[in-house]
Amino acid sequence: MKVKVGINGYGTIGKRVAYAVTKQDDMELIGVTKTKPDFEAYRAKELGIPVYAASNDFLPRFEKANFEVAGTLEDLLNEIDIIIDTTPGGMGEKNKTLYENVGVKAIFQGGEKANVAETSFVAQANYENAIRKNYVRVVSCNTTGLTRTLNAIKEYIEYVYAVMIRRAADPNDIKRGPINAIKPSVEVPSHHGPDVQTVIPINIETTAFVVPTTIMHVHSVMVELKKPLTKEDVIDIFENTTRVLLFEKKKGFDSTAQLIEFARDLHREWNNLYEIAVWKESINIKGNRLFYIQAVHQESDVVPENVDAIRAMFEMADKWESIKKTNKSLGILK
Amino acid sequence: MKVKVGINGYGTIGKRVAYAVTKQDDMELIGVTKTKPDFEAYRAKELGIPVYAASNDFLPRFEKANFEVAGTLEDLLNEIDIIIDTTPGGMGEKNKTLYENVGVKAIFQGGEKANVAETSFVAQANYENAIRKNYVRVVSCNTTGLTRTLNAIKEYIEYVYAVMIRRAADPNDIKRGPINAIKPSVEVPSHHGPDVQTVIPINIETTAFVVPTTIMHVHSVMVELKKPLTKEDVIDIFENTTRVLLFEKKKGFDSTAQLIEFARDLHREWNNLYEIAVWKESINIKGNRLFYIQAVHQESDVVPENVDAIRAMFEMADKWESIKKTNKSLGILK
C-alpha cells in the first residue's frame, strides 16, 4: 500500500517534491494546492495532478479564470496520509493546526522554526530521529548543505566557522534585489550555525551575506580539527559521502554557473543539482584547520530529504534503504 | 540509410544540435570536436559520443589530461556526410576550406557572414532554398526569432522597426559583462535588419542594446502594415505559426524568467525553449501599426533549424515533413 501524499504550496520546492514523489513506487501523489491559477497550476493540471485551492479565500481567483479546482486544502487533507508543507517561511506554523485537526502527519521546511516539529531532519545525519514521528522539519537548503559535509567528518570537528554567500532570489523570483550590492546579515554569528545544531551536535558559528545572483549559494567552510586529517582523507571521505559531489576547477568548473551547466548537461529536471558540490581543489589542511568551499542548489537539495522523511515517518524503510531508493529514483549520482 | 553528421565545436549550440541529431531516425551522430578536455567533453564521452580534437594543436591538452580522443577534426571529416560548424563567430569561414577539401557539406551558424554559404536559412521561411545545397547558414538566434514571426505576417508588412534588448552573456559564460550598465550598438540601424533580409525580403530596420542578463533576448517589434489586420487576426496567425508560442502575463509570465521557468517545468533538456515566445497581451494595433513583444532563448531556438537544414541539403524530406518530424522529436509544442 502506498503512502498518500499531498503538497501544500506548489511552488519552487513544492513542485520538485511533487515530482519526486511521483518517482517513488511506495508513494502516491494525491494533490497539490495553489493560491492562484498561474502557469504552474496549469502545468500541474496538464500532468494530471489534482489542483486544490490553498483555502476558500483563493477560490474566486480560480473561478474568475475558469480554472476548475479539485477542492480546497481541507478536502485534500481528508484524502491523504501526509502533507508536505512547502508554503512560504512562517506559514507552516499557522497551518499546523489544520493538520493536527485532521490528524495527518506533516513535513515542514526550513523556513519554519525548529519547534514546529518533533525533529529537524537531514536523512544521512539523523534519519532515525524521524521514525514514526508525526511532525518533521526538513531543514533549509543551506543547513542541509552544511550538514551533509560536516556530518561526514563530524568526529574530527572541534569547531566550524562557515561563511555563507547566499543567492538573493530564486531564478523565477523577479521581485527581490539587490541588483548591485552585497548585503550582510549584521547579526554575527548568524542563525545558520544554531540551525545545523538542530540536526548534529557540533560547535559551529556562521556569518551570512546576500549577493546579486539567482542560481546557487556558496559556503566557505573552515574547520578546526580535534584529530588529524589529511587532504587526501577528506577527499576520500567526501567521495564516499552520499549526496556530495566533488568538482574540479581544472575541468572547467570555475563558478556556480558551470555547476548548473553540469546539471543541465545531465538533463536533470529543472537543472536540479540535488548533491552538494565541493570544489576538490579547495579542500586543504593548514595545521589543524581544514578548509573547503561548497555550493548548494537552493531549489533542489532538500527534495530528496522530503522523500526520505516520508519513509522514516511511516517506517517504510531503514535509513540506507530509503536513501538508496530516493537516490536511484532521482538520478542522484551517489 | 542515415546521414552521418559531425559537430565542429561542442559548446552551447553544438551540444544541443548533437543531442537533437541523436533524436532523429534519419541521422547518425558520428562525433564532435572539442578544443579542451573540460566537463562538456567528459559528458560527451559518458554519452558514448566520440570526441575529436578540433585540430592537432589541441592534442597536447587532451594528452596532458589523459583524455583519449577519437582523432582530430580531419579524421572526423573523413567519416561524415555533413559537418555542423558551431565554432565561435568568424571561425566558420576559416574552417570552410577544410570542408571543401574533403568534400563534405557544411552548415554554418549566424556568427558567420552570409556569403560563407549558398543560402541563409530559417526552415519555415525558406526551406526550399537549402535543397541540395552544399553550404547553408542557419541565421543567428535573434534573426531566427524575428524571421519566424515576421514571416508569418510578411504579406502585411510595409516596414518593420525592431528594438533588440540582448542578453550580455550565456548562462555558463562568466567572463563577459556588463554587470551594471546598458550598452547600445551605436551603429543605427544595426546589422540585424539586413540579416533578416538574407532570409525574407522585407523592409526592416533595427537597433540593438546589451543588458546584464543571461537568459533570453527580448524584441520590441513595430510593424507598419500595408493591409489591415486586427489584433485578433495576429493572435490567430501566431497561434497557427510553428515554433511560435503565445504567453499570457495574466498566467504569471511577467518576464523572461518565467518563460525559462516554463521550459524547466516541461523538463526540457537544458531548459531549451525552441519556440519564440510572444506576449499575447503585447499584441496590439494602433492605426496602421502593429506592435508586439517577443523573447528568444538564444541557446536553443536555432537547434531545430540545424536539423531541418540537414534534411533540406540531402533532400530527405519536404519542408513540412521535416519541420513536423523535428518538432515531434524535440517536443516542440507546435
Place this chain on the structure above:
Amino acid sequence: MKVKVGINGYGTIGKRVAYAVTKQDDMELIGVTKTKPDFEAYRAKELGIPVYAASNDFLPRFEKANFEVAGTLEDLLNEIDIIIDTTPGGMGEKNKTLYENVGVKAIFQGGEKANVAETSFVAQANYENAIRKNYVRVVSCNTTGLTRTLNAIKEYIEYVYAVMIRRAADPNDIKRGPINAIKPSVEVPSHHGPDVQTVIPINIETTAFVVPTTIMHVHSVMVELKKPLTKEDVIDIFENTTRVLLFEKKKGFDSTAQLIEFARDLHREWNNLYEIAVWKESINIKGNRLFYIQAVHQESDVVPENVDAIRAMFEMADKWESIKKTNKSLGILK
C-alpha cells in the same frame, strides 16, 4: 525677498532638489520631511537643514532614536511659500488636500497623475504654462528626457516611436529586482507616450522594459519626419539644446557606465547628470526616419525642472532667465 521652499520627502529626488534650492540666490530652503531617522536624516541635520516628521504618525520613530525634529509637515507648511512633494508615486495626490488647506503652492513629481496639477512641466518646452500656477507637475525622468530632445525637433515630427529600456531600481534601493531577467510592460503602447503629450502635443507611442541595472534609463528613439532633416542638422540642433549633451563612443562612451563615470569625473554631487545624454554616432537619418539613442540619469534630470517650476509659479524670472540661472548654479554644461 526669497521664496521659502519646503521639501516633503527627503529621498532620492528630494535631497537633490533641496541641494539645488540652496544653490539659488532667490530661494531659501526652510525644511524637509522624513518618515524615519535614517542616515539621510542625519546628513540633513549635519547640513543645518531643519528636519520635520512627515506626519504625527512617524514621531515615535524619531523619539525612539533621540532624533530631535523641528516639527511635523503641518508645521513646515506654515512656514513656507511652496512645497516640493517628492513622496513616492501616488502619495502626492493624497497630500494635496493638506497643501490646499494651508494655501501653499505645490510642485508634484511624475509619479502622480497629470490631473493632480494645473499643468505638467518641462522648463524648456512649456515654462510659460506654469506661470502663476498654484499646482505644477514636473514630469517623470523618462518623460523629461524624451521631451527635451523631441521638443527641440518638434516642428519636424510626424510620429515618434520610442522604446524605453529602464533601470529596475535606483542605486540605493536594494529591495527591487529583477536580478537576471528582462521585464516588459505588456500594455503596448505604454503610458509614457501619453505622458509626453501632457507637455508637448506630438504624435508619440512607446514601449517599455525593465532590465537589471541601477544607473540610467536608455531610450531608442525613431522619428518619422514631416520635413527633411539631415544628420548634421540634428547634431546641430541638439548641440544648441539646453540640458542635452552629445557623447561619442569613439571617446570611450560605450555604455551608461561611462556616462556616469563622466559625471563622476566632473565631481558632480551624487554623480548627477542633469543633462540628457545622446550618443552622437547613433544619430542617423534613413529616408524620412530619424534615429537616435539617449540615456537618462533617473536620479537627477528632473532636479533643474523643479527649480525652474518654482520661478515660473512665482513669476520670478522669464523662461530663459530661469533656465540659465538654474544651469549656472548647478554646473549644467549648456
Place this chain on the structure above:
Amino acid sequence: MKVKVGINGYGTIGKRVAYAVTKQDDMELIGVTKTKPDFEAYRAKELGIPVYAASNDFLPRFEKANFEVAGTLEDLLNEIDIIIDTTPGGMGEKNKTLYENVGVKAIFQGGEKANVAETSFVAQANYENAIRKNYVRVVSCNTTGLTRTLNAIKEYIEYVYAVMIRRAADPNDIKRGPINAIKPSVEVPSHHGPDVQTVIPINIETTAFVVPTTIMHVHSVMVELKKPLTKEDVIDIFENTTRVLLFEKKKGFDSTAQLIEFARDLHREWNNLYEIAVWKESINIKGNRLFYIQAVHQESDVVPENVDAIRAMFEMADKWESIKKTNKSLGILK
C-alpha cells in the same frame, strides 16, 4: 619646495591619486600618462593637467584624434621627482627599469608582487618603513582594508581568518563578468593573507570569492584572540582608528549600496569612501573569537596611502603629521 609628481596610468586609481596630489600643499602634479585619448584624457586636459603618451607606441592614437600630448612617459620622467605607477597589475614591474634608468623614485600598486619594491605600505601600520626609500608598494585595496582594522588590534591577534567577497569589476569596466554566478578562488587559503603579512606580521589566512557587483568588496573577519577583548573595547578601538568608520544598520546601512550613498551624500568626489566601513552591529565576541564585517571601496581606499607614501619617501613629514594632512585635504572624517 614641492615634490614633483607624475602619474603613469590615468585610470581608476591614477586619476584619484592625481586629484589627491593637487590637494596637497607640498606636492605638485606635473603630468599624467594615457594610452589613448578617451574622455578621461580630455577631462585631464580640461583640468589643465599635462597629458603624456604612455609610450611612443601610443602616439599614433593621439595624433589620429588630434589630441596634442605634452610628450611621452620618458619626457614626463625627466621632469619629476617621483612617479606613481598606476598601470594594470604586473606592468609596474616592467616599467621599473625605465624609472631606475632615469633615477626617479616610484610608488607601485597592489597588483605588483611585493618584491618590486623595498617595502609594502599602509600608512597607519608601517609609515616608518617607507622613509627615504626609492621604491614603495602601496598594497591592494583589500589588503589595505584588512590591514587598517587588524593593525588596530594586532596585539590581541592569535590568528585571523577572513573571507573576502569581492566585486567583480569596477563601475566603469563593462567587459568583465560574471553577470549571474559566484566564482571562488579555489586556491585555499588565498594570496590575500600573505599579502597582509608584507605589512604586519600577523597569523592570517583568507579565502576569496568574486560576485556580480561593482561597488565595494566585503570582508567577513574572524579573529582568534590571544588576550581578552570586549565588544565595547573593539568599538572603542575602531572609533579611534584613522581611516576606519563605524556604520549602523539601524540608521539604514543595510548593504554596500547605502555606504556608497553615504559618500554620495557627502558629495565626495567620485563617491570616494577612503575609509574602511565596519558595520557596528557586526562586531561581536564569542569566547575567544572576535567577529566583524567590513566593506572596502576598491576605487579609493588606497588613494591616501599613495599620498602618505610620497611624504615618507622624501621624509617630508612624520607619520601622524602626514596622515592628518592627507586626511584633512581629502575630507577624510577621522
